[in-house]
Amino acid sequence: MQAGKPILYSYFRSSCSWRVRIALALKGIDYxxxxxxxIKDGGQQFSKxxxxxxxxxxxxxxxxDGITIHQSLAIIEYLEETRPTPRLLPQDPKKRASxxxxxxxxxxxxxxxxxxxxxxxxxxxxxxTWAQNAIISGFNALEQILQSTAGTYCVGDEVTMADLxxxxxxxxxxxxxxxxxxYPTISxxxxxxxxxxxxxxTHPCRQPDTPTELRA
Amino acid sequence: MQAGKPILYSYFRSSCSWRVRIALALKGIDYxxxxxxxIKDGGQQFSKxxxxxxxxxxxxxxxxDGITIHQSLAIIEYLEETRPTPRLLPQDPKKRASxxxxxxxxxxxxxxxxxxxxxxxxxxxxxxTWAQNAIISGFNALEQILQSTAGTYCVGDEVTMADLxxxxxxxxxxxxxxxxxxYPTISxxxxxxxxxxxxxxTHPCRQPDTPTELRA
Numbered sequence: 001m002q003a004g005k006p007i008l009y010s011y012f013r014s015s016c017s018w019r020v021r022i023a024l025a026l027k028g029i030d031y032x033x034x035x036x037x038x039i040k041d042g043g044q045q046f047s048k049x050x051x052x053x054x055x056x057x058x059x060x061x062x063x064x065d066g067i068t069i070h071q072s073l074a075i076i077e078y079l080e081e082t083r084p085t086p087r088l089l090p091q092d093p094k095k096r097a098s099x100x101x102x103x104x105x106x107x108x109x110x111x112x113x114x115x116x117x118x119x120x121x122x123x124x125x126x127x128x129t130w131a132q133n134a135i136i137s138g139f140n141a142l143e144q145i146l147q148s149t150a151g152t153y154c155v156g157d158e159v160t161m162a163d164l165x166x167x168x169x170x171x172x173x174x175x176x177x178x179x180x181x182x183y184p185t186i187s188x189x190x191x192x193x194x195x196x197x198x199x200x201x202t203h204p205c206r207q208p209d210t211p212t213e214l215r216a
Numbered sequence: 217m218q219a220g221k222p223i224l225y226s227y228f229r230s231s232c233s234w235r236v237r238i239a240l241a242l243k244g245i246d247y248x249x250x251x252x253x254x255i256k257d258g259g260q261q262f263s264k265x266x267x268x269x270x271x272x273x274x275x276x277x278x279x280x281d282g283i284t285i286h287q288s289l290a291i292i293e294y295l296e297e298t299r300p301t302p303r304l305l306p307q308d309p310k311k312r313a314s315x316x317x318x319x320x321x322x323x324x325x326x327x328x329x330x331x332x333x334x335x336x337x338x339x340x341x342x343x344x345t346w347a348q349n350a351i352i353s354g355f356n357a358l359e360q361i362l363q364s365t366a367g368t369y370c371v372g373d374e375v376t377m378a379d380l381x382x383x384x385x386x387x388x389x390x391x392x393x394x395x396x397x398x399y400p401t402i403s404x405x406x407x408x409x410x411x412x413x414x415x416x417x418t419h420p421c422r423q424p425d426t427p428t429e430l431r432a
Contacts (some may be wrong), residue, residue: 054357055358057357067313070317071317071319072320075313094283097291100289101286102292104288104290104323105287107320108287108320108328109274110285112324113328121349138272141272147263173385182269192392
């Protein structure tokens with residue numbers, strides 16, 4: 001199978017898509033975006049065509065090297081193994097464990113509880129509190145963990161996969177009106193990351209499918 | 217820091233703890249179990265001592281090589297990198313991507329939605345339906361994915377990290393009375409794995425903290 005330019009199926013606001021967009025940007029991988037609008041038409045992720053691509057009916061999915069990968073961390077690990085420069089996992093196995101622990105905490109312990117499909121099930125009345133609880137409980141733990149792993153960024157002074165998870169999750173926290181003042185470590189790392197080019201060009205307010213009123 | 221025998225903080229019924237127990241068994245790593253009862257005393261994971269160990273107040277956590285790692289997949293990846301034999305990730309990056317995709321689908325897309333702390337929030341009346349919905353929606357996707365990745369096991373013919381996630385999740389499905397007949401691929405892989413020694417000795421019904429009435 002000959003693969004052309006990688007294709008990223010993405011939604012501007014999806015925090016999991018943003019993680020992968022940052023990885024692609026940092027590694028300088030040129031790709032094409034196919035927007036999947038999670039709201040329009042009852043959710044384009046439910047279309048037959050997209051379900052064939054990702055039976056989980058979620059973004060992101062990445063077509064690359066003749067295969068389609070979904071699950072953002074699996075995509076990032078694949079990019080890391082096949083395009084190792086610049087690296088997103090440290091060399092030291094103990095530091096790699098810290099990076100994966102933080103990434104999994106966000107990708108498995110926070111985001112799944114406040115994503116669109118779960119909030120739909122919770123019901124409109126309780127959505128905000130539900131999402132806030134998930135984020136606050138995760139951030140309480142994360143703040144404590146980062147105090148022993150962080151340097152300039154989440155783990156030491158290099159940008160790692162953990163940072164790719166942190167920034168989009170903080171954006172979700174802001175969207176759900178979580179007060180981030182009890183999280184000075186999270187907030188200051190987030191601030192330092194947001195000024196980096198790879199985080200700026202991949203920001204939800206600058207995507208091909210960002211609605212005009214949300215563009216910046 | 218001199219490390220003695222690794223210590224696994226585990227709960228017999230926790231599916232995430234079971235994943236790690238299988239990895240330790242397959243790799244022949246001798247370890248000590250410290251049971252954390254998620255129900256007794258209002259939940260021993262909420263104790264000050266345990267929170268200092270894992271601020272997420274979840275099992276498993278593994279003390280090894282002078283560090284403490286939590287998040288089951290981060291633990292398994294660390295074991296894989298430091299004790300590579302027998303391997304739990306294939307050599308081919310594309311197959312590794314499939315393994316991680318399936319693992320993340322279960323660890324991030326199914327289990328977090330049906331774990332104890334979330335079900336508590338959902339309320340007793342809706343717990344069973346909520347858990348079943350999460351598992352059914354995940355298994356619908358997983359069955360389809362496995363049809364293109366599976367051999368004897370989830371990805372090809374070697375036991376991988378994906379299998380370590382599958383078996384405990386099927387056990388949860390059975391506990392929540394999910395009808396697994398629509399999932400012949402999942403069911404037959406699960407059956408083939410359950411007879412392997414590493415899956416048998418680590419089974420929830422054979423742990424130091426398994427209550428007498430549930431032992432087998």
